[in-house]
Amino acid sequence: MAHKKNRNVAIIGVGQTKHSSHREDVNQPEMIHEAVSAALKDANLSIKDIDCIVHGNMELFEMIHQPDLWHVLGTGAYGKDSIRITTGGTVGTTLACASDNLVASGMYDIVMAIGFEKLQEGHTTGGITNMADPLWFRNLQTGALTGSTAYDVIQEFGEDRAKRAAMMYRIVMDKHACLNPNAHRAFGLDFDQVETLMNTSPQLVGELRLIHMCSQSDGACAVIFACEKKAKELSKKPVWIRDHITIHREETFNIFGYHKDFPVLKTHKFAAEQLFKRNDIKNPLEYFDVFEMYDPAAWWGLDWLRDFFFLKGDEHLRLVENKEIMIGGSMPINPSGGVIATNPIGATALLRVAEAALQVRGDAGAHQIPKEVKHALASGFGGTMWTVLMMLEKELSW
C-alpha cells in the first residue's frame, strides 16, 4: 500500500523540562506544566488554541492510576478533549503517532502530546520487571537489563573490537549530552577513557556495564501538532510528519536459540523495511540527515544502527569507529545525547521526536548539526523489543 494521509500534519512547537534525577522541587503536574508552557511559548500559542491533549506515561512507575485526572492541573486539558494512550517505553512516540492520526483525521486541528515520568518516585527496575507475566517470567526478569546484545556483538566481532565500539558509542553520546543544557547526565568523558571504562565500569549483566546503560530521569516533554492550514498560518518553520509505523512483538523472548537455521526476525529491521518501502526510500543512510534513536544502552544503540539502516557486515561498527555518528559526521545519531543521557521513560520517545524536529528547524542550539537537515528519523523502543519509527521532513515534498 502506498502511503496515504487524509491531510498533512506538522509539528509547530516543542517544549521540555530540564531533566534530572532531582526534581523534588516540583510535583508531577508542576513538572508537566513546565514542558507545556515551554511548548506553547515555542509555538507562540496559548492553551486556548489547543483542541485535544494526548497524555502518556506508565502508571506503575509512580503508582498513580489514570494520572491525567490529577495532571489536568498542569496539562491544561480542562474543558478540552483528552485521551491517554500508552505503550511502555515506546509511549512517547505512540503519543506522537496518535497526535498525527488525530490531526490528520480532521477531528482536531491542533493537538498537544505530553509525555512525562518521575522515575525517582518509584523503583524503575522493579517497575519494569512488573511488566512480565506474574505466573512465571516476573520471577526471572531483571527490568530492562540484559547483556544479550553485548554477547551477540562480542560473538560476532570479537571481544576487544566490540567493547571498544560500544564504549566509543557511549562517549559520543556523552559528548553530545554535554552540548545539551537539558540533558540529565553529561559527564565530560573523553575518547582516551575508552580502554579504562570498558574494563572498569561496574558490570550489571554480562558485558552490559553501568556506564553503558540509560539513566533514570525525571522530566517531561510536550509537542504541538497542527493541520497543514493551521501550521502554515501559525508557524514559520513547521516540521512535517511524513509517516510512522509501530511494530510490536510477542510477549516471550524466544530469541535465544542461536541456530543458523532458525533466524530471528527483528522488529527494528521489519519496521524500517515496511516504512521505507512504502515511502520509496531505498537507502535510508543516505536519505536521512539525522537520527534521534531510542538507545536504552550503548550496546543496543551500536547494534540497532544495522537494523534501522539495513547495514551489512561491520558497517555499523565502522560508522561508530570513524565517528560518523557524531555531530558533524555523515549520520549524526542523537545530537541531544540520547536516552543514555536522559530517560524520563514516558517522555523519552517523545523527546526523540521533539529533538528531531528541533534539528529540522535548525533550532537545536549548541547541539545543532552543522549541515541542513531536510529529513529526520526518530524511533521509540519498549515492551518486549517493540519499535516505533517516525519520519520528519522540512518540506512538504514527497
Added chain:
Amino acid sequence: MEYWGVKVEDIFDTMNDRFRPEGAKGVTAKFGYDITGDGKWKIIVSEGLLEVIKTDDLSDCAAVMVCDGETFVGINIGKVDAANAFTSGKVKIEGDFGQFGKTAKMFKKYVPKKAAMSTRDYILDMFGTLVSRFQPQNAPQEAVIVYDIGGADGGVWTAYIKDGKCELKEERAEKFTVKLEVQEAKDWVDVMLGKVDAFSLLSAGKAAIVGETQLALKLGEIFGKYQDPMASGTPEQELIVLKKIISVDQKFSTGPVMGKFLNALKEKKILGNKCPKCGRIQLPAREVCAECRVRVDEWVEVGPKGQVRYMEYVYYASPDPLTGETRETPYGMANILLDGCQGNDTFAHLIRRDQIDRIKGGKDDVSGTRVRPVWNEHRTGSIFDIKYFEIDE
C-alpha cells in the same frame, strides 16, 4: 569558642540588627548573660532602644542567664531545645525570671552568616557528623565500611558497625565489608549534598564499590541524610518527600493452559505445547502461537534435561517483585533448549549459583553446557517448583 560554626559573640554582635522594638514595648530593664568560659554580656533595654555591652559587672541586672556556650548557641540556632535546657538545669536564670522571659520576643531569629565552606570543610563535617547520623535500626549486625576519598581534600575513614553501634576512625581497615572509592573529594561532597546522584559517579568511573554492593546501596538508610550546615537557618521552604509503599493484594488466575503447565511441574514434568501450523514448542505453554495466530492445543513433554543456549550473568541486585528482597549476586538466568525442543524454543530459568562460572552457551550445532532441573521437595505448581538448573554431570 565555636559551636556549629557559630561563636557566642556572633549572637551578641548581631543583637542590634535583630532587635524588634515592637517586641520590647513597655520594657525598661537590664539583662545579663553569663556564658561560662566565653564571657559576660549585658543588654540595656529602654523605650524601644537597645544597647549591648561586654562587661563583667552584671550586678545591676534584673535577671541573669547562666549557661555554657554550646547551650547558648544551640538555643539561638535551634539545635538545642530551650525548654529542655531549662528543665535539665543546663540554663539557669538568676533574678527575676518573669522579666527575663520578655527577652524572648525582642529578637529576630539568629541566622548564621553564609561563609563559603571549602570542600575540605565539608568532608570533615560529613565524617564529623557520620556517627550522629547512624540509624541502628537500618544497619546490619556487623559491618566494616571504608571510605577512601581521593584528591587533596580527601582522606580515608573506616566506620565500624557492631551490635547497633557505630564507631568512626580515620584509618584504612584492611578487612572490610564494603569499600567506597571516590576519586575526587568534590564529587563526594556533591553526592552528599544531593547535587549529583551516586549512580552517575559510578557510571562515569569516578567512583567504585569494592565488596558488597548491596550494602553500599543501603548507606543512605544506614546513615541519616547529611544536612548542609550552610543551608541551616535560611528561611527557604523545606521540601518534603512523601515515602509510601503501595501494595494491593492480587490473585492471578492461571487459566487452563498455564494451569496445565504449572500443574505438571508438581509431577516433575515439563510440558510444552506445540503449534499445529509452525510446529514450534512453547515454554511455558501459552494459549496461542503468536506467529501463526492460532490456538495451540497439542501437548508434549520435553526435557527435563537440556543445554544452555545463552546465560545472563547478572551482577545487579534485582529486587524480587513479589517479596521486595534483593537477590544474591551474581546469579545466572539462562535460556535452556530442553531435549525435544529446537530452534528458539528455549525455556528461561535460573542456574545453580555456584556453577554459573562454568556455563557455556551453545551455537548452531555446538551444544551448550548440559543441565538438569533441581526440583523443590515441596511443589506447589509454581515456576519455582524447579529450584534451578544445575550442570548434568
Added chain:
Amino acid sequence: MQKRVAICAVAQIKNDPNLWYARFQNMLLECFEGIMQQTKVSFDMEKGIRTVITCSDDVWDARTISNNGMTDVVGAHFRGEEKMAQESLNGLGYAIASILSGHDDVILYMGHMKESQTESRNMCTNLAFDPFYCRPLGMDFVNVNALQARAYMEKSGVTEKHLAKIVVRSRQKAKGNPFARENEAIKEEDVMKSPLLADPLRQLHYYPATDWAFGMLLCSEERVKEFTDKPVWITGYASCMDSYFLGDKDLTSNFSLKNATERALKKAGIKDVKKDIQLFELCDHAAYQLPMWAEGIGLAKEGNGGKWIDDGGMDEFNVNMSGGMLNGNPLLLGGAARAIECFYQLRGEAGKRQVKGAKRALAQSTYGAAGQHQAVVIFEV
C-alpha cells in the same frame, strides 16, 4: 465528520463476577476468534489489520505495560499495537482517528478487565488520587461518588425510591441481554435495605465487580463490504476533561459531559438529541448517575432528574436497554459495553430488548471519581 467509520463486527464474553478459571488471555482469545470468524479479516500488511488498539489498565492488571500480555492473543505480533489507557469508549474515538487519518483502513479494537483479580477495588481507585492530599484522606471512587450522589440528589429531587427504581429496572432489562452479568432478581425494598457503602450509596446502588472482555472490528467506508453487509456507523465522537480537585468543581455540574455531548452531536450533524436519537446507553457506575448523565446529555432538564424518572423518562428515551453499567460491566469497559449494545440495537439484533426502528444511538462513558472525564459516541445505520 465528512467520512464515516464502520463497526463491522463485535464479540464479547459474558459478564461474570469471577472468572477465576481464566487468565485475561483466555478471555480475549474467545473474542479474537469471534471477530476472525465473523469477518474473515487477515493480518496482511497491505490489506489486513496493521494496527490493533487494546484497552486495559496497569493498576487493575497489576502489570506495568498491561498490553504486553495481550499482544499474542490479539494477533499483534509484528503489527502495531496501541493501548487506550483510559475509559474504553475513548478507544473507539482513537480507532476512528486512525482510520479517518488514512493511516489505517482496518482496526481491531480489543479490551479486557478482570476486576475479580484485585482484593480491593477501593484500593485501586484510591490510587487515582494525588498522593499528598486526597489519597491520605482515603478518597476512592465509591466514597467520592457518594459525595456527588448526596449533592446531586439534593439538587435534582432524586430520592432513595428513585434510586431503587433505577436498580430494579436495570436488572429487569439485563435479563433480556444474554451477555449481561447474572444477578439476583430484586425488589425495590431490597435496594432500600441493602447495606450502606458510603451514605447515601448502598451496595445495590453500585455496579458489582465484573470480569469481561470484548473485541470489535472497525473499517473505512470504502472497505466495509469486505467485512459485513450490516455496518453500524460512527458519526461523532468527543470527550472532555473537568477539574481534578473536588473543591474546584461543582459536584453536581455536568460541565464535561455537556461539552462532550455538544461536540459529538455537532460532528454527527445532530440538532435535537431527543428527537434525532432513539437509544441511549449511559455509564451509570452508581444509580444516581443515570438521571445525572441524562441531564448532562439533555434528555432531562437540569435539576429535574427526579421528575424525569417519575415521568417515565428512562423508558420514553430507551435509556440503558442493556441493563446499563449498573448491572455489571468492569469499570474501565463500561463505554465499550454501551457501544456494543448500540451496535446490536441498530442492527436489529437486540432480541427481547430491541428498540424498534432505532436509527441513531448515543453511548456515554465516564472516568474519574466524580465523572471528570466524559466521552460520547454517536452511532447510526
